[in-house]
Amino acid sequence: MSLSGQICPGFCGELLQNELMSRHTSLKVGGPTDLYAVPEDLEDLLLLVNWLDVNQVPRMVVGGGYNLLVREGGIRGAVISLEHLNRLEALGNGCIKAWAGAENLQVVRFGQQLGLGGIGFISGIPGTIGGAIRMNAGAYGNGLLNHADSLCLLRHGAVQDVDHSQIEYGYRRLDLQQGDIILAAILQLEPTDPACTEEEIRKDLELRRTKHSVGYPSAGSFFKNPPGQAAWRLIDAAGMRGQTVGGAQMAELHSNFLINRGNATATNCLELAEKVKQAVLATTGIQLEEEVRIVGEEP
Ligand SMILES: Cc1cc2nc3c(=O)[nH]c(=O)nc-3n(C[C@H](O)[C@H](O)[C@H](O)COP(=O)(O)OP(=O)(O)OC[C@H]3O[C@@H](n4cnc5c(N)ncnc54)[C@H](O)[C@@H]3O)c2cc1C
Secondary structure, eight states: OOOOSOSSTTOOSEEEEEEEGGGSSTTOOOOEEEEEEEOSSHHHHHHHHHHHHHTTOOEEEESSSTTEEEOTTBEEEEEEEOTTOOOEEEEETTEEEEETTSBHHHHHHHHHHTTEESOGGGTTSOSBHHHHHHHTOEETTEEGGGGEEEEEEEETTEEEEEEGGGOOEETTEEOOOTTOEEEEEEEEOEEOOHHHHHHHHHHHHHHIIIIIOOSSOEEEESBOOOTTOOHHHHHHHTTOTTOEETTEEEOSSOTTEEEEOSSOOHHHHHHHHHHHHHHHHHHHSOOOOBOSEEESBOO
16 A cells, blocks of 8 residues: 555644564564554644545554554555553542553652552563553453553544443453544542552562563463463463474573564564464364454564
8 A cells, every 4th residue: 555645634643654663563573554644633633634534544652562563565554653642630539541652660650650550560571551441451360450440542533432331342352443543541549658659669679580581572361371371371272382483483491482582574474373273173172262363464
C-alpha cells in the first residue's frame, strides 16, 4: 500500500513512513509498517484516526511492543503509538485514571504516592497500560482488569466510558469491538501503606531479575497456560526446551520464552512456535495457544 499526498493535514505528532517494526517490538523482528504515527495528544489522535478511517487506511495501536510478533512482510496501513498519552490523574475515592501510554511501573508508583495499592503485580510487567488492559496482563493469578472500574475507549469515532460490568474478559483476554482504541483505564485501588507497595515492587522486580532474565530479546511467555497446566512444563515434556530454528530458540532458562539469539527472523520464530505446538500436541494431547499477538504480512 502506498500512502501518497499529504498525510493527515493538521497532524502535529511524528509520522514515519516504512518504519521497521523490529525497532518497536521487544523480540526485535518484523518488517516495515506503511505509516508509524505518534500523536501529540488526544486531539491529534482523533484527527489522525478520523483521517485514516475516511481514507480507509487500516490501523492498529501499539504499546511497548512487548507482546507482539510482526511478520517480515510488515504491516499495511498505520501503526499508532500512544506514548504521549501517558497522563496519570488522581480521581478520589481510591480511583486513578491511567492513560494508555503510561508505563505499568509508573502507574504503580503513582498509586503508591497517594497511599494506594493493589496492582503491585504489574510492576515488573514490561509495557504500557493500554497493552496491559488489552492483554489483561497479570501475574500470580491476578489480572489488571480485575482492578478496572471502567475503561475509556475511542469507539466508532467517539470517546466512550465503558463500565466494568460491561467488559467481557478472562485470562489474557479482553473482548473489544473491531477498531476500538483503549485511551485510558480508571483503576480502583485500595488504601495501602507505601512501604508495603515498595516491598511488593522490590520482590516482583527481584523475582523477574532472577527467574525471568533470559539474556536475549523475547516477548515474555510465548504460549498461554492451558487450564490447570503450565505451558513450560508441557514444552519440557515434549523435549522442546532449548530447541532452535535459525536464530530463534526456546530459552534454556525459561522454556516458554521464545528468544531471538541475535539474527532471528519472524519466520524463524513462527516455525519454532509451530514445531513446539506440534511436539506438545503429540506428547500430551494438549493444543497450545499463543499469548503473543502475531500480526503483519508474510514475507
Ligand atoms: C520479559 C517479559 C516478561 C513479561 N511478563 C509478563 C507477565 O508476567 N504477565 C503478562 O501478562 N505479560 C507479560 N509479558 C508480556 C507483555 O509485557 C504484556 O502483554 C504487556 O501488557 C504488553 O504491553 P505493551 O504495551 O507492550 O503492549 P503491546 O505488546 O504493544 O500490544 C499488545 C496488544 O495490545 C494491543 N494494544 C496495545 N495498546 C492498545 C491500546 N491502547 N488500545 C487497543 N489495543 C492496544 C496491541 O495492538 C497488541 O495487540 C512479558 C513480556 C516480556 C518481554
